[in-house]
Amino acid sequence: MTTETAPHHRACAEIDLDAVRHNIRVLRAGIAPHVQLMAVVKADGYGHGALRCARAALAAGASWLGTATPHEALALRSAGIADVPVLCWLWAPGDPWDRGIQAGFDMSVSALWALDEVRAAARATGRTARIQLKADTGLGRNGCQPADWPRLVGEALDAQGDGLVEVTGLWSHLACADVPGHPLNATQVDVFRSMVEQAERAGVEPEVRHIANSAATLTLPEAHFDLVRTGVALYGLSPGPAIGTSARLGLRPAMSLKASMALVKRLPGGHGVSYGRHHVTEDETTVGLIPLGYADGIPRHASGRGPVLVGDDIRQVAGQVAMDQFMVDLGGDAPEPGSPAVLFGPGSRGEPTAQDWAEAAGTLVYDIVTRIGTRVPRVYANGGDEHPAP
Structure with missing residues (x-):
């Protein structure tokens, strides 16, 4: 790589x-x-x-x-x-x-x-x-x-x-x-x-x-x-749901957005999560902090809905997406800080896709990938021979 x-x-x-x-x-x-x-x-x-x-x-x-x-x-x-x-x-x-x-x-x-x-x-x-x-x-x-x-x-x-x-x-x-x-x-x-x-x-x-x-x-x-x-x-992205999924079209999404869990902690029932207290825990649970926010291109409109793969389970954004971070409800699980979280990728490994985030935010898949900001480094896999073919 x-x-x-x-x-x-x-x-x-x-x-x-x-x-x-x-x-x-x-x-x-x-x-x-x-x-x-x-x-x-x-x-x-x-x-x-x-x-x-x-x-x-x-x-x-x-x-x-x-x-x-x-x-x-x-x-x-x-x-x-x-x-x-x-x-x-x-x-x-x-x-x-x-x-x-x-x-x-x-x-x-x-x-x-x-x-x-x-x-x-x-x-x-x-x-x-x-x-x-x-x-x-x-x-x-x-x-x-x-x-x-x-x-x-x-x-x-x-x-x-x-x-x-x-x-x-x-x-x-x-x-x-x-x-x-x-x-x-x-x-x-x-x-x-x-x-x-x-x-x-x-x-x-x-x-x-x-x-x-x-x-x-x-x-x-x-x-x-x-x-x-x-x-x-x-x-590798479909221009729209009416045209079909990437997989049906034979296309492979090229971008995967990943982060490390910066904090995992237990909260009691009835505790608010993030700004505005829009999310309140029903029972005692665990939450994880993802160090990405709307300054990095995570759509604030996906607050409470954006899907994230943690371990083998899809979790949801809990509460409001903030400028630099957001929380996910881990449902009592307690992964170690530094554990991987996948916001989106091709979908072939059970992770959410950029289209899933577009639907959660009520926007287009174009908006999801183009908004990822400069604080997020691009890491390139499979560079190979990139000179123009004769």
């Missing part, structure tokens, strides 16, 4: 890079075998570590990387990932377009202000910018509305004619792909196809066209086009 940071006796998030490679192979071979695959490593690889997971994904056959912010993408280049296409899509006015051009990113453009900044940066650097035009096909978030699409396409083609940009891609994002059969899915694919055809008639010759996120990759083959963008599935 190798580590990005020294192993911590208090708590750690173990990241199984073999699981990441396995998930990429499953997605490529069995689910989207005829298209390119982008490994989305935004938000520090959904909390798993962007650089290590990017290398593992590339070794297993991913051909693109995706980030949200330009600074995430620049960090990959600084770490030595040099000859891999990277799409960076969440730009704001004043962002470092010039550095993106110099780093060879594909940069998403959704509006004329962004195209203006790209053109200015291309003139300043003396290099041609690679841009992908994003269409708003129904999500109503980033992307260009159909009514404004002809002008954006036309001005992008003018900039291409001037040698300032190269339009390398056309893309969009689905709003309801995690709900299979939702009517908006088919509508958005149709709108996207229409907007792509309109751009191509105008003269755009894209290298890639893409709209499929993890959910659409798994359930909507007509949305695969030339490339699929896999985020949460890369890390």
Whole structure:
């Protein structure tokens, strides 16, 4: 086992890079075998570590990387990932377009202000910018509305004619792909196809066209086009309960969140536990202190409900999750201080999963893994050969 940071006796998030490679192979071979695959490593690889997971994904056959912010993408280049296409899509006015051009990113453009900044940066650097035009096909978030699409396409083609940009891609994002059969899915694919055809008639010759996120990759083959963008599935997590469990999808969750019991003590019946006295012991019992709290990413909304494996038994959070710690009711058992507690993992050893915590907190599994904070060291297992496959 190798580590990005020294192993911590208090708590750690173990990241199984073999699981990441396995998930990429499953997605490529069995689910989207005829298209390119982008490994989305935004938000520090959904909390798993962007650089290590990017290398593992590339070794297993991913051909693109995706980030949200330009600074995430620049960090990959600084770490030595040099000859891999990277799409960076969440730009704001004043962002470092010039550095993106110099780093060879594909940069998403959704509006004329962004195209203006790209053109200015291309003139300043003396290099041609690679841009992908994003269409708003129904999500109503980033992307260009159909009514404004002809002008954006036309001005992008003018900039291409001037040698300032190269339009390398056309893309969009689905709003309801995690709900299979939702009517908006088919509508958005149709709108996207229409907007792509309109751009191509105008003269755009894209290298890639893409709209499929993890959910659409798994359930909507007509949305695969030339490339699929896999985020949460890369890390072995299902995009939503309606799509199925990780196990049913053939995916292996890569993160296990573990801690050591910092204190075990006996409390009498009628004793309050944690802030607000929301939990009161019915009878004499034992409680254990887990040295993780909401400052580490443990959702406060899971107070009284979050599951933890201690020994062979699933225990529940007792009372409120505090900033740095929470308690579990051990039901009279008395494990030694330092005994392991597993908050979540793949589920294959009887431990809770990240989905279990999402349901306890009333949130998404994405929220559970991305919120794990920097005080929790990432410990990497099965590093292996992480250089891109030829």
